[in-house]
Amino acid sequence: MNNILLPTDFSDNSWNAITYALNFYENAACNFYLLHVNELSDIVVNDSSYDTSQETIQEVYSKPTKKKLVALLKKISEKIPHNNNHKLYTISDNNFFIESIREQVQEKKIDVIVMGTKGASGLKKYITGSNTGDVITKVKCTTLVVPENAKYNKIEEVAFPTDYSINYNLQTLLPLSKILDANSSNLRILHISNVDEKLNVSQQQNKELLADYFNNSKYSFHNLTNKKVENAIQCFIESRNIGLIAMVAKNLNYFQQILFHNKVENISYHTDIPFLVLHEI
Structure with a gap:
């Protein structure tokens, strides 16, 4: 059983990476973990009550994220043929991005991380300082980087x-x-x-x-x-x-x-x- 981590920010690029991954592993038994991270740095900046109200975090960040993840599962079921080899799980986390990725890699025994990237003006612009760039340079886990125009075809x-x-x-x-x-x-x-x-x-x-x-x-x-x-x-x-x-x-x-x-x-x-x-x- 392969354990695949799919970080998502609900963008077109992350959707492309998800569809690529599901096709790439079409014939393999896999657990797919759809992860969205509400970054603590954003929460601290945007919510002055962060340090006193976990309830606020739940209402403002966690609940909307969980709804989006459910909607993403529905989109997958509608757009991609059902595969009995695949099991999909959702994770919403309030954390620093790289720390969250590292924790999931360890806890879920992740084999491969699949992430999308926008590269129209070169990967340097969109990877350096980005979440994808941080993952491939700071997380010791095999990572499949899927550019915006990549569509799955059998790997010859x-x-x-x-x-x-x-x-x-x-x-x-x-x-x-x-x-x-x-x-x-x-x-x-x-x-x-x-x-x-x-x-x-x-x-x-x-x-x-x-x-x-x-x-x-x-x-x-x-x-x-x-x-x-x-x-x-x-x-x-x-x-x-x-x-x-x-x-x-x-x-x-x-x-x-x-x-x-x-x-x-x-x-x-x-x-x-x-x-x-x-x-x-």
Whole structure:
């Protein structure tokens, strides 16, 4: 049984992430937890009686949120075919956002967090300082980031950009392996460098580790030379049928270049292709 956390702010982007998740896990037995957090910082600012009246919090924040969550469940039942493999639960929490996410991950034994993001002007603008950005950088849980234009299609190919600079913890790669198996997907391990140069001994060992780990999956290695990682990934995606980009948060160099660069000209993968962010546990 998979435990999936779906934080929602009731926006179109979060709805898109919810529908993507339900389709993504269509053939898997899952508990889905729809979570809305009334952030304490907002409550303190907006309600001067916060420290003396929990009743006010219930009336002003909790009850309306619970009604919205019930309405969201109804919308799901109307828009998405019923799936006997899926159970949906709602959670309303008055807390700081990241603390709430961490608590739910621990209490519900969450396997994957699925969150939406708006990326029309680049993920940097909408992720840096946002709830989604905080989750993928501060919560050690596999996170599937669903951009605003992403629509679910069977995952034929998964791109895995790497510079082979880190020795991957095999447990970290397990969520990716499960996705490959569930979808019979092809893994495209992509190495991008500034110049055409050979791998050093450590990089070669890390490459061989990946080959050994994914030995039972369909995988291939690819090399591109480009000064800008994001441009190389865009070219690679345009030349293939990539449905998902996977990366390890520990690999900060690649992670930041792929998600947090400033210029986004001709970069469409930010708005179209979901990202799977893997964490070492």
